[in-house]
Amino acid sequence: MYVAVKGGERAIENAHAWLAEERRGDTSVAELSLSQIREQLSLAVNRVMAEGSLYDPDLAALAIKQSRGDLIEAIFLIRAYRTTLPRFGATLPVETGEMACDRRISATFKDAPGGQVLGPTFDYTHRLLDFKLAADGELPEAPTAEPRQEPTPHITEFLQGEDIIQREPVSEETPGDLTREPMQFPSNRPLRLQSLTRGDEGFVLGMAYSTQRGYARNHAFVGELRIGRCAVEMEIPELGFAIEIGEIELTECETVNQFTGSKTEPPQFTRGYGLVFGQSERKSISMALVDRALRWEELGEDNLGAAAQDEEFVLSHCDNIQATGFLEHIKLPHYVDFQSELELVRKLRREAEERTSEQLGAIAAQEAAE
């Protein structure tokens, strides 16, 4: 009658085999190749690289394939792999002002040196299902032109010239590393930005949206959004100078926020900043808005008690690998805790019943006496 809870090991192995089969799906349908995922699901690849904190499109494609398209699972695979990699050193900061832009827009100036370049954007597509794509994805070549050669300086530099936008404090201090030291509060802006750039896109989007809807509202203009490739340089000790070791695609967003001044700061524009791996527009804009909201203290603004202003709240909950792990752990057995709760609730009920029957008995006795 009692079936001992045995066989966990075999159950796990069989579950893994079944999972592999499900991942492959109907074998009469051709298998996905990593290059197909990398080339044709590139925005998913970008998200996995950004939140996985590892710039490697091929590994991200593998993770997406292995995770059956569950991007949080794919991000998890990348993070777990990333921790095992040795560190050879750090690159120089990337110079985003020298980015080879595929896209570069400003919502604050009609035109600016370097021009507005729409690039490959969904923005003005009509969201109508393209049934032709279901049958055949072949398409005519897109028109091309000579790339513009002039430099594309950051738009906010023009505001800086007029001294009408807040100057960022200059620091020679090496920023902390979120992945090497435990996060402690109060934190600082470099660590906040590190946390936001690998934070869950949905969470950061929701936080940013909440500021737009009035929870610590600070109206943001997209001063500039740029997507393109940046050279990555590293100083090689044996050489004594920096060489280019590759390039990465980045999305950078600088918001310009109105600011009427505080006790410590004059009226001026202020900024929020977002920088994310790959083409990740929604994420980088969201990041910039949340960054700006979290700067309330530095700018002498009031704490309005909004979630997006609360560093500990935002940073403790934006990591989807931490969140999903803890959320899903409640699937694990909890018989022991539950057993102790069962006994406690039974005991409390028993005592409550005894008290009630004592009271009823006392009332009955009193009535009988009367």
Place this chain on the structure above:
Amino acid sequence: MSNYNFAYLDEQTKRMIRRAILKGLAVPGYQVPFASREMPMPYGWGTGGVQVSAATLTPEDTLKVIDQGADDTTNAVSIRKFFERTAGVETTEETEQASVIQTRHRIPEAKLREDQILVYQVPIPEPLRFLEPRETETRKMHSLEEYGLMHVKLYEDISQHGAIATSYAYPVKVEDRYVMDPSPIPKFDNPKMEMAAIQLFGAGREQRIYAVPPYTKVVSLDFEDYPFEATKAEHACDLCGAEDSYLDEVIVDDAGNRMFVCSDTDYCRSRRGAGHVGRLAQEEVA
């Protein structure tokens, strides 16, 4: 798995974790922040315990992994396999044989020895967390030894329910200084924490390690007129007849009949091996 270092983590990381462990042992009950790594199992599934075990294991060790007291629960199996693959250490289900025991939610029934290490998996290391959600506040409360809030909570339990309504993860005070979360073990296990073995606690997601050295004073919080009581189901084990072990309640038929069995599977098995027989043991054999 030859691409990975012994016990998965690189030596630098292990050194960082060992430093945290040593600090934890030097300041019993104090939560030491450490730079927890992403592990190949999810946060909340024992990553803290796994990192502490990885930093503790040597090739000569024998490892036992239990979850809910049992060696064969799925997550215990998974963690044991992880170390079999990455460390190649001996594993055992016998408490006696193990030098390192990683556990979730239980302390083994058998008395642990000085040459053993018990590693707990901890979900929320902060005993004050559900009274005060902010880490900045709770750290301040610990440093000022300001535990009034916890006593008020226990008092309110008594005034509302007539008893302290905490049955697991029951808070303890270590060496008269830090209030500590013993991890979600049933309060039945609390008195066992004054033991000969080293107790290490790892919380991966929350990036904390803490420790209780051997023979350290561990007191479950209570009041003089409402003393702490270690409770269990008022039954004997239906398989081995033990009256001193923590029991799981199992529903056995459609009529809702129950049986009670030791949650510590090794304890139950060794008792049966020694000839102890519980109420329903015969039927199981048949």
